[in-house]
Every structure is written in structure tokens, then in C-alpha cells.
Amino acid sequence: MSEATAPRHLPDRLGSRTKDIVYSWETLLILVLLAVFTINSFASPYFLDPWNLSDATFNFTEKALIALAMALLIISGEIDLSVAAIVALASTAMGYIASIGGGTGAMVLAGILTGLACGAFNGLLVTRFKLPSIVVTIGTMSLFRGMSFIVLGDGVFKGYPADFAFFGQGYVWWVFSFEFVFFLCAAAIYAVLLHKTNFGRLVYAIGNNETAALFSGVRVARVKFALFMLTGLMSGIASVMLTSRLGSTRPSIAMGWELEAITMVVLGGVSILGGSGTIPGVVIAGFIMCFVTFGFGLLNVPGIVMSIFVGLLLILVIAAPIVYRRIKYGRG
Secondary structure, X not given: OOOOOOOOOOOOOOOOHHHHHHXXXXXXXXXXXXXXXXXXXXXXXXOOOHHHHXXXXXXXXXXXXXXXXXXXXXXXXXXXXOHHHHHHHHHHHHHHHHHOOOXXXXXXXXXXXXXXXXXXXXXXXHHOOOOOHXXXXXXXXXXXXXXXXXXXXXXXXXXXXXXXXXXXXXXXXXXXXXXXXXXXXXXXXXXXXXXXXXHHHHHHHHHHOHHHHHHOOOOHHHHHHHHHHHHHHHHHHHHHHHHHXXXXXXXXXXXXXXXXXXXXXXXXXXXXXXXXXXXXXXXXXXXXXXXXXXXXXXXXXXXXXXXXXXXXXXXXXXXXXXXXXXXXXXXX
């Protein structure tokens, strides 16, 4: 057979899978996580205590649950800045149900339905009226938080049923809390949803080129509406766990959580412009933020320093890829 007629082999990828894994952002995050874990181990003798590590997970699971849904939303090219306000409003709804004698089941249902309703409201404004999601959710952030302040004012809802405490304080086995186990299960579900289903491929397609996806027959508005609903759902679930853990509801609950959730997502390798990112990266980023803030707490670092750290980390992870590309390709 001559060279001209010999069949050509066309590789289905430009590099080997092993090389892709080794040089991936997730591998770098794992190395950072190991470094943080090691430094904290030497910095404080209490860090490696199993119960202390278990307590550390309470500081991030509720935010990480929101970050899972937020990751899909940002990959699609949208964003939701109202998640913390949804948590507050859902907690207020649960407190009201408790105040009129509702049981644990009714309270949990009220919290989840409130989250879904808020997500649907955001999705409707973005997909039906074609409004920018960042503008819409800044507005609804004030709206939802304001509704909570109107209901509660300077007051507080408390006196929740004893069995309600399990969602935020209960343990499944040994040091593994219900919150942590639930988060791991949710992470697995979202990983399958994004990386192994047709819905996940549609999310990536919309994030990369919404116009091309639309002309390819993708129901862009329906997919985005579902993503806002998912974000509202996870905010409602996070509210159930947070309210259960605190045992009370104030209108200022979960203040500033939207920043931390977005930081987890972006640190996890999700492009703030949409179109790329993975759930494993977001999960690893959540653990990094968990152990960094927990280490700061063990060293008695003031809370304001932690807030400064989160803000600087968000700026760094957004700016670093842009600066790298400009240096690599010589663009000003």
C-alpha cells in the first residue's frame, strides 16, 4: 500500500489523559490542599484532632452546597448574587412556621419551597425579560433580605423543635456529621449531572457560545431557568442546615455568603466568563477554604483578617489566568 493511500490515524485528543490530569487545575488544588493541611498541622497541635476536623466541616458545608449549584450557573454564563439573601428569607419562613406551631417536616418544606420560589423569580426575570443576571440578583439580594428584615425587624425566631437540630448538629457515624455526608452525596450527584449527562453538555455549550447553542436547537432559556431553580433549591437546603445548627433566625443570617460561594467556585477552576470548570475542582476548593479559615481560627486570627483573605483570594484567582495569558501570548 502506497503512502498516499495508507489510512491516516486521527487522535481523538491532543495529549494523553495522564498528562491532562497531571497538569490540570484540580491537581494543583490538591497540592495546595496538602500544603495547607501540613502547615496547619505544624502550626497548631489541635488541628489533627478528629473532632476538631469534624467541627471545621460545619464552617463550609452549607456554603459549599450553594457553590455546587453556583458552579453550573457560572459555567452557563450567569451568576446569582442573591443566594445569601435567599438563605435569610428561607430561614425566616421556617421560623414563622415554627412560631405558629408547625412541625419539623413543615419547616423543612417551607425552607426548600422558599428557596425554589426565589430561584424561580430570579430565573423568570433573567430568561423571560432578558435582564442581566448580575443586575437582577443584586436587586433581589436587597429584596429578599429586606423582606426578612420587615418580618423580623430587630427580633429573632427561636424555639425550634428538638428533632429539627439533627439537620445541622446531628452525626451519621463517629465524627461524620449529617451536613458533611449530605454534601458529599450532593457533590457526587452534581458531578454526574454536569460531566455525565446531556444536561451538563448543554450547560457547557451555552457557556461557550449561547448564540451557537440557540441555533443548534438548545432551549437556552429553559436550561438557564432550571439552573436558577437549582441555585434556589441549594440555598433553601443550606438554610435548613444553618438554621438547624444555630437554633435561631435573624435577618442578618448568612450575611456575605455570596462572596464566599463565588470564591469557592472560581478558585475551583470555573471561569467567571463561563464555559469551563469542574465539580471536583469546586469541592477541593471548598476544602481548601475550610482548612485555611479553620487554621486561622485555631491561631486566633481576627475575623476581619479572614474576610480580607477571602477578598484577596477572589481577586487573585480571577486575575491570575488573565495575567498568565497576557504574558504567554504577549498581549497588552
